[in-house]
Amino acid sequence: MTNSLQIQVVYFAKLRELTGLDQEAFSMMKGSNPTDVLESINERHQIDIGSNFKIAVNDEFSDWDIKLHDGDRLVFIPPVTGG
Amino acid sequence: MKEFNILSDVISLQSISAMVENNGIGAQSVFEGIVRNTNDGHEVKKLEYECYESLAIKEGDQILDEAIEKFDLIDAFCVHRVGTLEIGETAVIVVTTSGHRDQSFKGCRYIIDEVKVRVPIWKKEYYADGETEWLKGAG
Numbered sequence: 182m183t184n185s186l187q188i189q190v191v192y193f194a195k196l197r198e199l200t201g202l203d204q205e206a207f208s209m210m211k212g213s214n215p216t217d218v219l220e221s222i223n224e225r226h227q228i229d230i231g232s233n234f235k236i237a238v239n240d241e242f243s244d245w246d247i248k249l250h251d252g253d254r255l256v257f258i259p260p261v262t263g264g
Numbered sequence: 265m266k267e268f269n270i271l272s273d274v275i276s277l278q279s280i281s282a283m284v285e286n287n288g289i290g291a292q293s294v295f296e297g298i299v300r301n302t303n304d305g306h307e308v309k310k311l312e313y314e315c316y317e318s319l320a321i322k323e324g325d326q327i328l329d330e331a332i333e334k335f336d337l338i339d340a341f342c343v344h345r346v347g348t349l350e351i352g353e354t355a356v357i358v359v360t361t362s363g364h365r366d367q368s369f370k371g372c373r374y375i376i377d378e379v380k381v382r383v384p385i386w387k388k389e390y391y392a393d394g395e396t397e398w399l400k401g402a403g
Binding site: 191193194195197198237240241242256258259260261262263264 | 401
């Protein structure tokens with residue numbers, strides 16, 4: 182039994198430019214949620230990406246307080262501007 | 265029939281019209297969103313659209329289903345272009361068909377309004393002064 186989760190974070194648009202990455206992996210404590218991952222992103226990159234996002238886990242809209250699972254693919258979705 | 269699609273090539277009304285079922289249709293409404301040369305007082309030179317495609321297709325399909333149900337549409341299509349677009353090019357096309365005009369007008373309006381606030385697509389503007397900006401949206 183391991184106490185850590187591997188979470189893949191995929192970046193789009195402004196977040197991709199801020200981090201300079203299309204995606205990256207985070208090793209998180211068991212029980213972590215997207216808010217915890219957001220803090221890890223800010224810490225690793227020494228940035229403040231804000232919090233005005235929707236969340237998608239494994240290509241489904243999700244919630245900030247959901248408990249993440251090992252191997253989850255997490256996307257922070259800035260306000261959309263299509264059309 | 266319904267189809268929501270994301271394309272990186274030029275999009276045209278003709279390609280969508282070819283898919284329309286000609287069965288019981290009395291009205292067809294079309295919306296085209298065009299790249300404008302100004303925004304918020306800035307002269308815009310071109311746009312770049314980026315998309316989270318797997319979720320965009322799911323959410324777009326959901327919007328089309330809602331429109332068909334709410335407005336009794338026969339067909340509902342939406343195609344959104346991504347990549348770099350020049351001024352005057354078409355960024356998005358919505359086509360709806362129905363028995364009578366009221367449903368197709370309302371369904372078309374519903375689809376474009378929902379797409380603009382729900383589908384994960386982002387727009388970056390390139391301005392005449394060399395600056396660029398990812399638009400912030402309504403969020």
